[in-house]
Amino acid sequence: xxxxxxxxxxxxxxxxxxxxxxxxxxxxxxxxxxxxxxxxxxxxxxxxxxxxxxxxxxxxxxxxxxxxxxxxxxxxxxxxxxxxxxxxxxxxxxxxxxxxxxxxxxxxxxxxxxxxxxxxxxxxxxxxxxxxxxxxxxxxxxxxxxxxxxxxxxxxxxxxxxxxxxxxxxxxxxxxxxxxxxxxxxxxxxxxxxxxxxxxxxxx
Numbered sequence: 365x366x367x368x369x370x371x372x373x374x375x376x377x378x379x380x381x382x383x384x385x386x387x388x389x390x391x392x393x394x395x396x397x398x399x400x401x402x403x404x405x406x407x408x409x410x411x412x413x414x415x416x417x418x419x420x421x422x423x424x425x426x427x428x429x430x431x432x433x434x435x436x437x438x439x440x441x442x443x444x445x446x447x448x449x450x451x452x453x454x455x456x457x458x459x460x461x462x463x464x465x466x467x468x469x470x471x472x473x474x475x476x477x478x479x480x481x482x483x484x485x486x487x488x489x490x491x492x493x494x495x496x497x498x499x500x501x502x503x504x505x506x507x508x509x510x511x512x513x514x515x516x517x518x519x520x521x522x523x524x525x526x527x528x529x530x531x532x533x534x535x536x537x538x539x540x541x542x543x544x545x546x547x548x549x550x551x552x553x554x555x556x557x558x559x560x561x562x563x564x565x566x567x568x
Contacts, residue, residue, distance in 0.1 A: 407528070
């Protein structure tokens with residue numbers, strides 16, 4: 365995984381340049397489609413360097429991520445399957461070369477979309493689950509675009525603005541907490557949130 369560490373460090377290096385916010389937007393956009401490094405890495409570094417701009421960085425990150433999600437959706441909807449219903453050469457390229465993609469995962473996600481729709485996108489957007497896998501499969505399964513957009517905006521915005529708020533509120537002291545526990549807490553919160561709606565559904 366040496367290549368991953370080098371890529372990670374390369375992403376971080378942009379925080380020390382005047383192009384940081386531009387790269388943050390591009391990174392968030394690309395991560396929604398194929399890039400393996402989450403934008404949180406650069407978002408945290410930029411916000412720590414200028415906490416007064418933390419929410420501006422969060423907005424930039426959210427905008428890039430949601431726009432990238434629409435590209436991922438379009439790829440899945442237009443280029444993922446052939447007219448015969450088989451995987452296209454483009455889809456096979458993703459399965460073979462993009463980390464996090466596999467045919468087995470694709471089929472499992474199809475079942476999740478059938479049962480949970482909005483919550484699948486929300487969970488992928490708010491937690492550390494690879495978001496790109498779900499943006500593309502949402503298009504491939506022709507998930508309602510309005511619902512997809514709403515879930516993407518809410519989940520991505522909630523994640524990035526929460527990180528920005530923590531840094532704005534607590535400063536550098538919160539960095540180690542975010543790195544160690546944020547993803548776990550985000551996943552736990554999502555599980556409890558969905559569990560609550562499921563419980564209400566069955567009680568009512």
